Amino acid sequence: MWGARSTWCRIGIVVAAAAAAAGVVALIVLLVHAQSSTTNNAEYPQNAVNSQVNKRMIGYYAQTIGSPTNCSLGATALQPDTVPANLYTHLVYGFSPPISTTTWQLEQPHENEAARYVAFNALKAKNPNLKTMLSVGGDLPSTAPMSSMASDPGRRAIFVNSTMRFIRKYGFDGIDIDWEFPTEVARGGSPNDNNNFVALVADLRQAIEMEAVPKNSSKLLLSCIVPGGPFWGKYYNISDVISHLDWVNILGYNVLGTWMNQTEYIGHMCSAPLQNPLDRAGDSVANAIQYFVGQGKAGGADASKFNLGVSFWGIAYTLASPIAPGATSPGMNAPAFNGVQAPAKTGQCTHQPGYLAYFESQAIMQKNNLTGTLDPVSQCKYFTYDTNQWVAFEDGATLSAKIDYAMSMGIPGVSIWGLDADIPKTHTLSAAVNAHLFGH
Incomplete structure (x- = not known):
């Protein structure tokens, strides 16, 4: 996820599924990094979300700030017990340990990380309706191991079963797959990654459905993350993947950024333009939403399988x-x-x-x-x-405008990157998104 983590835009898809054998854990795959488009006088489609039923507010917890030095703003590494769990329906821990290229399992977390898992999942005591997930993958170093694992049915089986055990062991409710830049050979991928990604998600879904769900637990969720818009969407066969997932998070941020060649005017280069003032094809939140919703329909899924991803980070x-x-x-x-x-x-x-x-x-x-x-x-x-x-930055008003556009397209949920980028203690943006999303 971009914005204090990497130069990549995400879209998350979460899919509920039952895992393979008893003790096996399900995977949540976050799949789509989306963009949304709107103006003040935009005419919205007629399939707007009016019900509270499937609304989702998903927050990504990751200590991207670390331990600031010489910081007089009161910011410290966000600890699990300070996450505003009451404002969210789902919280995703980012990220899992890396995939071992010798065992094809997640490496064991160090002691401090395991303790954070416990504290993170203890948030469910504060919000009994909260579901927690573990995001697997992440930045570019995860691309090559993910590609190698998914390319081989035997390796996939080891990964799926061991990951489900990992998820159950630490008390998560689902798995989120963040495979960045599949098929990009220069980044460690393979030309067959998009097909292997479908196979991986299908294997996870099958394992989730076959799992003997432990007592006092529920079927695991499965989601995946992909970057937003037609350019990045080509790396993911969304129409083939969507049926295996619970929902997709379209990450509508880092659509534009400082990594791009600034031959055009900088003034229009906010990270997440709802509509692109320069009419650059694909470079807007709206275009990303339209693209992925269309891909979802091609796979037999409606817009309710998606969430719009937004970020609490600004670009400068x-x-x-x-x-x-x-x-x-x-x-x-x-x-x-x-x-x-x-x-x-x-x-x-x-x-x-x-x-x-x-x-x-x-x-x-x-x-x-x-x-x-x-x-x-x-x-x-x-x-x-x-x-x-x-x-350029987001506030409650600009986030609300993008959420409104997403809801007008039938998208009922929001996924948020960067809980630690919010104002400490007051959680200003989390509160604003919650009030707007559930106030409709």
Whole structure:
């Protein structure tokens, strides 16, 4: 997942399934990284979500901030017991230990990590309706082991059965598969990865359905993650995978970013444009949603099998020239520094080039007496500071606009990357998303 983790956009799919034999654990596969598109006067389709029945609010827990040094903003590594479990229907732990290329099982967690599993799953005592999942995979180093494992039926069987045991042992309720960049040979993949991915998910589903579910437990969930939009969607046979999953998280963020060649104006380069002001094909949340919902229908599934992925991280650039004092649209249509690869100054606490946690962007605005400017087309807010630092971020209003578009397309759920990027203690964005999603 991008935004303080890697340069990749995600879409998550969660699939409920029963695992193979007793003691075997099910897998949750997060599959789609999606984008949504909307403007203030957009006409929405007629299949909007009106019921509370299948609404999902999924949060990804990962200690992306680590242990900040010289941080005066009160941010520390987010501990499981401080996660706002009451605001979520599902929480996903990111990430599992890596896949061993000798045993084809997940490596055993170190002692501290195992203790965090226990604390994380103890959140269900605070919210009896909460379901927890473990995300398997993650950043680029996981691509080659995942590809090798999925390519061989025997290796897949070992992985499936051992992973289900792992999930049950530590008290999770499902498995989320985050296989980034399948078929990308340069990143350790194979041309057959997309077909092998289908086989892996099918094996997981079969194991979940065959599992003798332990007493006081429920059938495991299964989901998967894929990047958003037609360009990334080609790596995943969504129409063949969707029937094996509970739902798909379309990750509608990191659609654009500092890793791109900045030959176009930086002012439109927010991470998650609902609609792309420059009409770049595929580079919007709306286009991603439309693409993956269409792929789902081709596989016999409706839009209720998807969630829209959003991020609490903002994106930041260094501009080529200082902003003129008193500019009415500061930084809009301004070229990036040297026109290429222009991440801004790192955050005071997170130290992630090109990214700022929500709590960091808000602290900068407060310190400099700034207010964010809304771009009505992309539904992102932005500001500039120190004359050449340009920051785009989400707040409750922009997230609500994207959620509204997703719901208008029949998508009932939201998946959130970066719980630790929210404002500590108040959990401002989590509360805003919850109020908007379940207030409908």
